[in-house]
Amino acid sequence: MSVATTANYLNAEKGIKSWLFTLDHKRIGLMYLFAVMTSFFLGGVFALLIRLELLHPGQDFFTADTYNQLFTLHGAVMIFLFIIPAIPAALGNFVLPLMLGAKDVAFPRLNLASFYIYVVGALFALYSIVAGAVDTGWTFYTPYSTTTSTSVISMTMGAFILGFSSIFTGVNFIATIHKMRAPGMTWFKMPLMVWALYATSIIQVLATPVLGITLLLLVIERTVGIGIFDPAMGGDPVLFQHFFWFYSHPAVYIMVLPGMGIISELVATFSKKKIFGYKLIAYSSLGIALISFLVWGHHMFTSGQSEFSSMVFSFLTFFVGIPSGIKMFNWLATMYKGRITFEAPMLYTIAFMFLFAIGGFTGIMLGAISIDIHMHDTYFVVAHFHYTMMGGTVIAFLGGLHYWWPKIWGRMYNEKLAKVAWAFIFVGFNVTFFTQFFLGSQGMPRRYYNYLDQYQPLHMYSTYGSWMLGVGFLIMAYYLIYSIYKGPKAPNNPWGALSMEWQTTSPPIQHNFEDQPVLEHEPYDYDTRMVVNDELIKKEDVKEKEDINV
Amino acid sequence: MDPNGSLIFPSQVSTIAPEVDALFDFILYLSIIFFILVVGGTFYFAWKYRKKGEDTFTKDLSHNNMLEVLWTVIPTILVFIIFVWGFKSYMKMTIPPDTSMEIKVTGQKWFWTFNYAEGATTTNELVVPVNQPVRLLMSSNDVIHSFYVPNFRTKMDVLPNRYTQLWFEATETGEYNLFCTEYCGKGHSEMIGKVKVLARADYDAWLAGAGNAGANMKPEEFGAKLYKDKACFTCHSIDGSPLVGPSFKGIFGRTEKMTDGSEITADENYIRESILEPQAKVVQGFQPIMPTYQGVLKDEEIDALIAYFKTLK
């Protein structure tokens, strides 16, 4: 599979066992990558089926029950199986120790365990498809979820188990970042991706247990009938929503923060410029993580929670916009007077700026209570969260995937096809979801398999867009898989980046670095450092040369 | 799309709608400005500073306090304005005026029932006078539903065992869509109705007639109307195909097996019981999920339904 004649982590040990029992963070990261990509395609197929049914009003391909199961599975697979582990557990696992100049994460065995816990959780979730599929929506609202006859328990148990996988990744990363940094790498010399993963881990650790207990109680409620959430039993269904969103709002930042970390890396690397406002970006990650715990009630403005509560939550919601804005402005400023090139990762960066801005602004609209009353549970919300999750996180994930692809496999992908796929995805995405803003504001409720005729044209365009997306992803799947086998050999540092993961070979050797690396320059010192053809050029050394000047 | 509405919103039919739309427009314009600034800036820089020749070192521009303060403070001020504005309209939406008339709303799988103080009861059709504040006192009989009228820009969840309220004042006569927007299972997308806004006089006339609707109809015709109006059709077909519930085709006089093993022939009493106490005897092969129509259907309405069933051979 691998190119290099020298030993690396891919060919150092052979055989299926050497993968299944590996403690190497790179291999575990790859296994995660395989798992989350499979989940993404599975979720994507569900999405295409949803869109297919919505092409025309009335019942076309699926019954109401099947449709309800489809969007539940789409949501649950995309959230729990794909997007939460996507960046931290797959890409993060691979690059974090490399970026820190460490040999591995702090607890390699826990790392492997969390992968297998993920697998077990995934099996539970998949089992629920066979055992009569779930139809509650990914939000599992009671009392519907406690009364429906579908296999809610296996899906909730699956999500519960997946939660532990996520917790262990978080624990592992926190310890790794605190204790495993290379000599010389102080907190403010870490790459911003590491800061982002750190903030993400904090959320994972603090929020996920509450989801765990919530789902556990849901299971107990269904089996034993303890009645805490069931109004017929003296319980309160709105309480369930508080518990659920206390996790699930911070969870959306579990999704997007690592994405923002990737963007910070990409924007500096492809602008060859020192990142602008390093500290502010680092702090804003922590800021977002903190504030994200205070705003969950904005999902419940119409739920019957107290008016006072709505006021508090609406107020707090807006403060997430500030650190997010800070990041966007800083990325923009980083590009200023840079030397920008347009390989696929940079294209994804630009797409991210475009799409996440729309997602973010519509988030602000939803945060204003009076507007949310109208928009809640319509396609406006659906469009908002696809712009943030797909347009933000998934796009950043794809950017990161292309960026580290040569490091992971030691092979280059086909840049031309990558640009074509990018174009399909970017255009297809906007066609699919921009239309949904209009659908939503016109009043089209979500989770409807059948709708009034007046919404038909927009739904149709949305469906066409989803096909474009499908084509884009097929092209991508093709050239990425092709490159693993036949791609040209990648240099150690194809993008001329300065962070530590590029200072080892592509693919990295088994324990990452020959010797313990020591931080010699900061990750974004593009004003004094430059890498050309794997060769580090220092400004001090080239002063005399005329063509390389400032 | 609503022909009277704008590209973005359906037409404004309540007193609160213009206010919601105004705030939306405000944020929309702000967003466009910031979008041009950030994303336009991205495109501009990407083009302007694209790599033009040899590799070079770049400038050390790593921060600028003035700028950083600016892009922290300005958005903070703006979101503060948005918050206050949004909250003010929200309070207006929340507190009904004292002059409101009250209608009791019940949501259940998968239809709406409206009970008027004057005694009228309607299903899936809310009839209100124009320019009159109306307060809806809502609750659900099973899971959570949500009452949503896009033209009014108003929405509220309907919870089991708890009251929630919602008020509006319609400003134009006409017929408007009413959706259930909280996912409630199989019939969620069918749980839609109409809000009919009538001129005062028409409303009074309607109210007077609503009490004895069907008075000048043949019982089986009235029954057929009730079959549609009271949403029986969401679960029962008349063509013999079983939906959520058994078909009404040939129901009268049919002999059926119950889940407890007994056999019952559907006569007047049994049908009446099935409607008022559906869980008492459950037909084999079906879930006991039919809602009770106790308080929704009057005696003569049930009689009409039975008359109608008799015609379904």
Next chain:
Amino acid sequence: MEQAEKHPSYLQHHFADMAQQTDAAKLGMWVFLVTEVLLFGGLFGFYTFFRAWYPEMFMEAHKYLDVTMGTTNTFVLITSSLTMALAIRAMQLGKKKQTIAYLAGTLFFAAVFLVIKYFEYSHKFHMGMLPGKFYTFEGIQAANPHIFFSVYFTMTGLHGIHVIIGMIIITWVMIRTMRDEFSPEYYNPIELTGLYWHLVDLIWIFLFPLLYLIG
């Protein structure tokens, strides 16, 4: 692996020295304890909200919990915490026999705790004070007393599960101690087990007054 010569066997290859390894492990454990606190936190939330909604019911229902047994169990659990701490201390001083004895003591007290809990539970079951829809007891007048027992059983139940898990881990480190795997230089697993066990104690310290003493 490749530099095995200068690495003691218990130092994993990816750490530079013992201090780094121990500190990382402890940090990891503390972060994990945070997740435990929040897991229980959800249940404490239920307690809080429902108590605020039904104060009289809580007041009345809590009288049916056995304060004597609860108090005894508190003493038992504190004692087990003490023996756990002493086990670690003994290993710090290299006293293997003492360590084993103290760990055995901890296990013993944990078992006593569970036995007492068993009697409490079976008494409740017998009286029909079961959670949720199985509740049949008729002695409590205030509305919805079954909620109190739902809260009681989920909280003490989850705590009980933690006690059982703790016992399994303690048994495991005890076996490893017997196999001479630990020394004053390396006793990290015992220390982490201790942290976990103390947390189980800590949670009980809050459960006890909330459930038994103030209703």
Next chain:
Amino acid sequence: MEQHNTATPHVLPLSLYFTVAGTLFVLTGITVAVSFVHFGEFNIIVAMLIATIKASLVALYFMHLKYDNKLFMAVFLSSLIFLGLFLTLTMTDTMHRGDIDPIKEHPIKKEAIIYDK
């Protein structure tokens, strides 16, 4: 990197452990005793106060927080802070439902359906 201070174990004197355990016993006794006296609302405050003192003793001495890396203390406290935030913010709802319209404060039917039989 943070300074490492675990190279040699920090052995605490036996007497300290016994003092702490003794104090915990005494406090348990006090809290049980106090519960039989009725201070009304005050009872819960006293009980929680004592529980907090007990918990702090366990954490500081048995769990060595007092002597270990201060980072651990911060980590542990963060869990309590976030739990506090969760409870407080949820109570902005549960305690204020009737603020505008009292009819929304209570369930329609007080008793659960399991008592209907």
